[in-house]
Structures are given as C-alpha cells and as structure tokens.
Amino acid sequence: xxxxxxxxxxxxxxxxxxxxxxxxxxxxxxxxxxxxxxxxxxxxxxxxxxxxxxxxxxxxxxxxxxxxxxxxxxxxxxxxxxxxxxxxxxxxxxxxxxxxxxxxxxxxxxxxxxxxxxxxxxxxxxxxxxxxxxxxxxxxxxxxxxxxxxxxxxxxxxxxxxxxxxxxxxxxxxxxxxxxxxxxxxxxxxxxxxxxxxxxxxxxxxxxxxxxxxxxxxxxxxxxxxxxxxxxxxxxxxxxxxxxxxxxxxxxxxxxxxxxxxxxxxxxxxxxxxxxxxxxxxxxxxxxxxxxxxxxxxxxxxxxxxxxxxxxxxxxxxxxxxxxxxxxxxxxxxxxxxxxxxxxxxxxxxxxxxxxxxxxxxxxxxxxxxxxxxxxxxxxxxxxxxxxxxxxxxxxxxxxxxxxxxxxxxxxxxxxxxxxxxxxxxxxxxxxxxxxxxxxxxxxxxxxxxxxxxxxxxxxxxxxxxxxxxxxxxxxxxxxxxxxxxxxxxxxxxxxxxxxxxxxxxxxxxxxxxxxxxxxxxxxxxxxx
Amino acid sequence: xxxxxxxxxxxxxxxxxxxxxxxxxxxxxxxxxxxxxxxxxxxxxxxxxxxxxxxxxxxxxxxxxxxxxxxxxxxxxxxxxxxxxxxxxxxxxxxxxxxxxxxxxxxxxxxxxxxxxxxxxxxxxxxxxxxxxxxxxxxxxxxxxxxxxxxxxxxxxxxxxxxxxxxxxxxxxxxxxxxxxxxxxxxxxxxxx
Numbered sequence: 001x002x003x004x005x006x007x008x009x010x011x012x013x014x015x016x017x018x019x020x021x022x023x024x025x026x027x028x029x030x031x032x033x034x035x036x037x038x039x040x041x042x043x044x045x046x047x048x049x050x051x052x053x054x055x056x057x058x059x060x061x062x063x064x065x066x067x068x069x070x071x072x073x074x075x076x077x078x079x080x081x082x083x084x085x086x087x088x089x090x091x092x093x094x095x096x097x098x099x100x101x102x103x104x105x106x107x108x109x110x111x112x113x114x115x116x117x118x119x120x121x122x123x124x125x126x127x128x129x130x131x132x133x134x135x136x137x138x139x140x141x142x143x144x145x146x147x148x149x150x151x152x153x154x155x156x157x158x159x160x161x162x163x164x165x166x167x168x169x170x171x172x173x174x175x176x177x178x179x180x181x182x183x184x185x186x187x188x189x190x191x192x193x194x195x196x197x198x199x200x201x202x203x204x205x206x207x208x209x210x211x212x213x214x215x216x217x218x219x220x221x222x223x224x225x226x227x228x229x230x231x232x233x234x235x236x237x238x239x240x241x242x243x244x245x246x247x248x249x250x251x252x253x254x255x256x257x258x259x260x261x262x263x264x265x266x267x268x269x270x271x272x273x274x275x276x277x278x279x280x281x282x283x284x285x286x287x288x289x290x291x292x293x294x295x296x297x298x299x300x301x302x303x304x305x306x307x308x309x310x311x312x313x314x315x316x317x318x319x320x321x322x323x324x325x326x327x328x329x330x331x332x333x334x335x336x337x338x339x340x341x342x343x344x345x346x347x348x349x350x351x352x353x354x355x356x357x358x359x360x361x362x363x364x365x366x367x368x369x370x371x372x373x374x375x376x377x378x379x380x381x382x383x384x385x386x387x388x389x390x391x392x393x394x395x396x397x398x399x400x401x402x403x404x405x406x407x408x409x410x411x412x413x414x415x416x417x418x419x420x421x422x423x424x425x426x427x428x429x430x431x432x433x434x435x436x437x438x439x440x441x442x443x444x445x446x447x448x449x450x451x452x453x454x455x456x457x458x459x460x461x462x463x464x465x466x467x468x469x470x471x472x473x474x475x476x477x478x479x480x481x482x483x484x485x486x487x488x489x490x491x492x493x494x495x496x497x498x499x500x501x502x503x504x505x506x507x508x509x510x511x512x513x514x515x516x517x518x519x520x521x522x523x524x525x526x527x528x529x
Numbered sequence: 530x531x532x533x534x535x536x537x538x539x540x541x542x543x544x545x546x547x548x549x550x551x552x553x554x555x556x557x558x559x560x561x562x563x564x565x566x567x568x569x570x571x572x573x574x575x576x577x578x579x580x581x582x583x584x585x586x587x588x589x590x591x592x593x594x595x596x597x598x599x600x601x602x603x604x605x606x607x608x609x610x611x612x613x614x615x616x617x618x619x620x621x622x623x624x625x626x627x628x629x630x631x632x633x634x635x636x637x638x639x640x641x642x643x644x645x646x647x648x649x650x651x652x653x654x655x656x657x658x659x660x661x662x663x664x665x666x667x668x669x670x671x672x673x674x675x676x677x678x679x680x681x682x683x684x685x686x687x688x689x690x691x692x693x694x695x696x697x698x699x700x701x702x703x704x705x706x707x708x709x710x711x712x713x714x715x716x717x718x719x720x721x722x
Contacts, residue, residue: 111546111549112546112550175557178553179550179553179554179557182549182553183546183549183550183553186545186549187542187545187546187549188542213553213556213557213560214556214560215560216557216560217557217558217559217560217561217563217564218560218561218563218564218567219564220561220564221561221562221563221564221565221567222564225565225568233714236568239611239652239707239709240611240650240652240709240711240714241650241711241714242586242652244571244581244583246581247567247568247571250567250571251564251567251568251571254567255564312581312582312656312658313580314580314657314658314659317580
C-alpha cells in the first residue's frame with residue numbers, strides 16, 4: 001500500500017501518524033485499507049469454499065462412496081454454500097464498495113469509518129465459528145445452506161447454535177456495511193454530483209445496500225427462530241406444536257430471493273463500468289439502467305415462492321409467482337441489451353477486465369435463461385432439486401457474480417497497486433477459467449434434465465460419464481484460481497508503473513487521482529461539471 | 530448542472546449522517562420485527578384463504594341449511610405416524626361418502642406401543658388446500674393431546690360435516706392426520722413417568 005498523504009484530513013486526523021504492522025490493519029479506519037482487507041478475506045474464503053467444492057467433486061467423480069461419509073458430504077455442501085455466499089461474494093462486493101465508492105463520488109472516506117472497521121473485523125470471527133464446528137464432535141451443519149426446518153431443528157446435530165451465531169455475526173456485518181454505504185452515498189457526494197450523475201456502479205451498490213438493510217434482519221429473525229425451536233422448545237416450525245415447516249420456507253425465501261439480487265446487482269454495476277471503458281463509448285441507456293436496477297430490486301420481494309412450487313401451493317399462488325418471476329426477465333433484458341448496444345460499433349479492445357465482462361454478459365444470460373425455465377411452474381416440478389438448479393445458480397453466481405468481481409479486480413488493480421498486472425497471465429487465467437467453468441457447470445444441465453438429484457454423495461450409474469467430466473472441470477477451475485493469486489502477488493510486488501488512468505476509455509473520478517491511489521484522496525471535494 | 534448542492538459544513542454533515550443512520554437502524558429493527566410478525570401474519574393469511582390446507586383448531590358448530598343430496602363428496606382418510614413415534618394409528622375406514630351438510634362420525638384407532646406412558650398429538654391437513662375451510666369438525670381428537678398408558682389403545686372420535694357452500698369443482702377431499710409423539714415436551718407426563 002501507499003504512504004502518500006497529501007492534505008490533512010479533517011475527518012480523521014489520527015491517520016496522519018500511520019501505524020505500522022499488524023496494528024495498522026487492526027485499527028485502520030481508512031476505506032482503502034478496509035477495502036483491501038475485505039478483498040483478501042473474500043479471496044481466502046473463495047479458496048476455502050473452493051477446497052470444499054473439490055472434496056464434493058472428488059466424491060462425485062465416480063458412483064459409489066469412495067472418499068467421504070454421506071454425513072460429511074452434507075456438511076461440505078452446506079458449508080461450501082454458506083462460505084461462498086456470505087464469505088466470498090458478499091464481502092468481495094463490500095470490499096469493492098469500500099475501495100471505490102468514496103473515490104467515485106469524490107469523498108474523502110466512508111461516512112462512518114469506525115463502524116467500517118468493526119463490520120470487517122467481526123467477519124473472521126463469524127467464519128471462525130462456522131468452520132470450527134466442522135471439527136467438533138458430531139460435525140458441522142449438514143442441512144444445506146438453506147437450513148430448511150425440520151432438518152435444522154428436529155433433526156440437526158449439535159452444531160446448530162454455532163451455525164446460528166455465525167449467521168448472526170455475518171448479518172450484523174453486512175447490515176453495518178450497508179448502512180455505511182447508504183449514508184456515504186447520500187451525504188458525501190461531491191458538489192454537483194446529483195443522483196442521476198452518479199456512476200452506475202454507485203447506483204447498484206446504493207440499491208443493493210437498501211436490499212441488505214431490508215432482508216438481512218429477516219434472516220436474523222429466521223435463524224433466531226431456528227435457535228429457539230432447537231434449544232428452547234418453541235414451535236415456530238414444529239407441526240406437532242402447532243407450527244408449520246412450510247412457513248420456514250416462506251420466511252427464509254422472503255430473505256433468500258432478494259439475497260440473490262444482492263449478489264448480482266453490484267455485478268451489473270461493475271460490468272456497466274467496464275464495458276463502456278473498453279468499447280470506448282458512453283454506456284447506452286444510463287437512466288434505463290437505473291430504473292431497471294430499481295425494478296429488479298422491487299420485484300425481488302414478490303417472487304420468493306417460486307422456490308417452493310412443489311410445496312403444494314394452490315394454482316392461483318403458482319400463477320402469481322410464476323408471472324412475477326418472468327417479469328424480472330424484462331428489466332434484466334433491458335440491461336443485457338444496453339450492454340450489447342454499448343458495444344455496438346464501439347472501438348473495442350480485449351484486455352482481461354473486458355474479457356471477463358464479455359464472458360459475464362454471455363454466461364450470465366445463459367444462467368438467466370435457465371432461471372426463466374425454472375420459473376415455469378409445470379416445468380419446475382421436473383427440475384426441482386435436480387442438478388439443473390445447481391447448474392442454474394452456479395452460472396449466475398460463478399460466471400455471473402464471481403466473474404464480475406474478477407473483472408473489477410483486473411480493472412482497478414493498477415489503481416490499487418500502482419503497477420500494471422501481467423496481461424499475459426491475466427489472459428491465461430481468463431481462458432483457463434472460461435473453459436473449465438463451462439466444462440464444470442454446463443453438463444450439470446443435462447444431468448439435471450436426466451433426473452440426477454442435488455445434494456447426494458452417490459448417484460445412479462447412467463450419470464457416471466457426465467459427472468467425471470464435471471469433476472475434471474471442477475478441479476481445473478479450482479487450480480485456475482491460483483493463477484490469479486500469483487498474478488495479484490506479482491502485481492503488488494512490482495511491474496510496469498501504472499499511469500493515473502491506464503485505460504484510455506475509462507471514465508470516473510477514481511482515474512483523476514494517482515496510481516497507486518494516495519492514502520487520502522479528495523480531502524477537498526472535486527467540482528462536478 | 531440541474532441542482533447546486535452546497536457542500537455542508539462539518540457540523541451539518543455530522544447531523545445529516547446521524548439522521549440517516551438513525552433512520553436506517555430503525556429500519557433494521559423494524560424488519561427484524563417484521564420477520565417475527567410474519568409468523569402470525571402467515572397464520573391469519575392461511576386462515577382466511579385456506580391456502581395451506583390447515584383446518585380450524587377449535588370445534589365448529591353445525592351451521593348448514595339442510596343436506597344437499599344432489600352432490601356426493603368422497604372423503605378419504607389418511608393416517609401416518611411421524612418419524613420416531615412408535616404408535617399405531619389408523620382410521621376405521623379408508624373413505625366415506627357424504628352429502629354436503631350431512632353429519633358423519635368416524636373413529637380412529639391409536640395405540641401406544643412404546644412400552645412407556647406417552648402423549649401424542651394428531652395434526653390434520655386437508656387436500657386440496659382450498660377445501661379446508663369447508664371441512665367443518667364438530668368434534669376432533671386433534672383438538673386435544675392424547676395421553677395413553679403403555680400398550681394402551683383407544684378409539685378416538687371425529688365428527689364432521691362438509692359445508693354445502695363447497696365449490697362445485699371439489700368432489701373428493703382427503704383428510705390426513707399425522708400423529709406426533711410429544712411426550713418429551715409435555716411436562717405432566719414427565720411427572721408421571
């Protein structure tokens with residue numbers, strides 16, 4: 001990191017004498033430091049959750065039980081899901097928000113720097129608790145990341161309390177991060193930057209933060225109910241005591257569906273920043289992008305029961321949720337067409353950030369289409385709980401969210417480190433990832449259509465060939481991510497000096513400061529014309 | 530520039546930030562409460578619409594204007610014991626034909642086969658769910674907990690009628706009971722053990 005301090009920052013003077021070593025990172029209230037912490041943490045979690053995926057794919061390499069017990073397999077699928085959702089994707093977005101938002105709106109820092117420090121530093125404890133439960137007697141949570149009752153209540157093992165408290169801490173961290181993002185955007189924009197002049201990246205994080213504030217407390221409520229049902233004899237989800245296990249699914253997915261958009265809206269913002277930069281054209285349809293993002297956020301609250309078509313809903317309910325779900329394809333389509341129109345007749349170049357963004361547009365659209373298939377109630381009865389669903393959400397979360405995070409990392413690495421990354425290594429990472437990720441997830445569509453259920457450690461013989469290819473793709477994809485680790489370390493340690501604006505088509509305030517970005521930026525707000 | 534935004538002074542800014550944070554924290558608490566409010570809301574919603582096949586958990590009174598002999602409804606009975614409940618539980622017949630408005634009396638047999646004193650609770654569910662509001666129980670063993678001594682068996686009563694307002698499209702109704710062993714969570718039984 002940099003040591004440059006240009007002007008005295010009126011908001012947190014204590015940074016003028018900077019601490020060194022571990023203390024610097026423990027006590028830091030600087031948005032760039034905290035952003036860095038978030039990004040490294042999420043990458044470590046990506047590798048941890050990825051290692052669990054490797055265990056899962058190794059077991060599924062051939063039919064029969066070879067390596068692990070079914071109970072441990074279930075723990076792996078559960079913790080893999082929890083780590084990737086709450087540990088890898090969400091903190092990575094918060095990290096990007098921390099690094100980039102203040103610079104993009106011309107603010108000296110986030111509005112609540114101390115809260116920012118706290119919201120990061122409770123995260124390692126949350127995941128420490130969650131991961132430690134894997135090594136306890138009886139093992140970790142084994143009921144799937146969706147923790148459906150009664151699996152997580154009546155039939156859970158002893159680790160449920162650890163799971164619940166870990167989720168509580170993750171939730172508190174996300175809520176604090178979201179509050180910080182909202183108040184920063186509302187209060188610290190440079191003079192002249194009206195809402196409709198904000199970069200789209202800022203807009204998507206603004207809307208995502210609102211979603212988080214609305215639904216993370218509901219998740220906290222759900223896990224609390226699971227906790228009291230399991231340990232304190234309440235009957236929220238216990239039919240014998242007058243509760244209803246189906247109600248669990250309603251409450252969970254009332255959180256769960258907006259959560260899906262929490263993990264994809266920031267990706268839209270990233271791609272909407274990168275594509276114009278490398279197409280060297282202005283983003284097509286800026287205001288329609290803002291309205292599309294808002295409508296997706298609104299619709300996310302009224303589609304939750306499409307996860308539950310097979311619970312025996314009446315026809316009217318199924319129709320309502322089916323049509324509302326399909327309606328989401330309209331604003332999403334607006335976005336995809338806007339990206340394509342942005343590229344139309346642009347002078348495109350294909351550096352690594354652009355490659356990842358292009359892959360995002362194409363592969364996310366595939367994930368969107370399989371989602372549209374799942375939205376159809378009668379069809380969903382066949383696809384429900386099969387590998388088709390696994391293929392669908394990995395296309396939107398891995399080739400969607402994760403690819404967008406990679407695109408963002410490559411795009412801003414020169415700004416963060418002051419060095420250009422190795423374009424050769426970056427392309428190598430991209431092509432390895434692209435080929436292996438499709439080998440990994442595309443055959444899952446066929447497995448699902450042929451009827452292979454998800455969350456099983458063993459399967460019927462006819463699925464053997466596809467599973468072998470999927471596993472090979474999985475191992476290759478896992479290894480490919482180490483290329484990125486090497487690239488980032490090399491980029492931090494040296495390389496070609498990056499200019500303030502390494503991408504000639506890039507726009508935004510963050511390119512007006514030096515590379516690497518000085519420790520304090522925009523202590524006096526810039527003037528927006 | 531469509532709007533001149535005056536850069537606020539530090540004090541002003543602090544105030545604005547505080548106001549924003551307060552509002553958002555209140556929203557967080559409100560949404561946490563809303564999560565719990567969903568529990569009663571869900572019950573009320575299902576009560577009104579009968580969406581989840583839940584029947585009333587208190588006795589109904591007979592309230593129909595005569596018997597509609599032009600229609601016959603087949604009522605099927607399904608009984609099952611929940612996982613871990615070592616009880617025998619079955620209806621005296623698999624199905625019965627009723628006219629809407631006609632009162633029927635059916636018995637279910639339950640036997641405690643655990644070898645210990647136990648308490649069971651039957652939970653009803655009606656399918657199709659939308660017919661649940663028209664299935665009226667005058668008397669049902671599911672309204673109460675059923676304590677039985679070890680190896681004791683009992684015939685449990687159910688008295689019901691189908692509301693004549695039942696929409697035409699329903700010709701069959703399935704009433705399913707799941708019997709749960711709730712001995713562990715019943716304080717009175719623990720004393721007697």
